[in-house]
Amino acid sequence: MFGDMMNMMGKLKETQQKVEDTKKRLDTVLIDESSNDKKLKITLTANRTIKTIEIDDELLEDKEQLEDYLILTLNKAIEKATKVNEAELAAVAKEGMPSIPGMDFFK
Template sequence: MFGDMMGMMGKLKETQKKVEETKARMDNVLLDENSSDNKLKVTITANRTLKSISIDDELLQDKEMLEDYLILTLNKAIERASTVNETEIAAVAKEGMPDIPGMDLFK
């Protein structure tokens, strides 16, 4: 019984380490998101850190339009980054979880 428990604890620690490594790796995963007409482009990491913004000169003439573009495009980028991040973390966590009857956490 204790051997099984020690094995599970070791597996959980290993999984925790892999999750932390995956989180760190997400800093290097860059995602580009563009407005529908490509007048605004943002680059964000899978950890949701904004890396760059590229704005078409036409948008600089209209403050309200630029603000709308920024909100829409940044929200799409954040949503996409969140999906990538959560998918990657869940995959690593599921892979390393011990098989405990009745504990189907990642279905």
């Protein structure tokens, strides 16, 4: 029993390291999003760090319109990045979880 517990602890540490490695890798996964008319383009990482924002000069003439574009486009980009982030981290966590009857939370 003690050996099983040590083995499980080793697997948990290994899984923790894989999760940390995946988080670092997600810093290099870029998500691109743009407004429907392509006047605003945003790139962020799968860890939801904004990398670039490109704004068409036409949008600079109307502050309220620019704000609306930023809110809509940033929210779409963040939603996409969150889905990628959660899927990647869930896959790593599920891979490292021991098989315990009745504890299949990650199915």
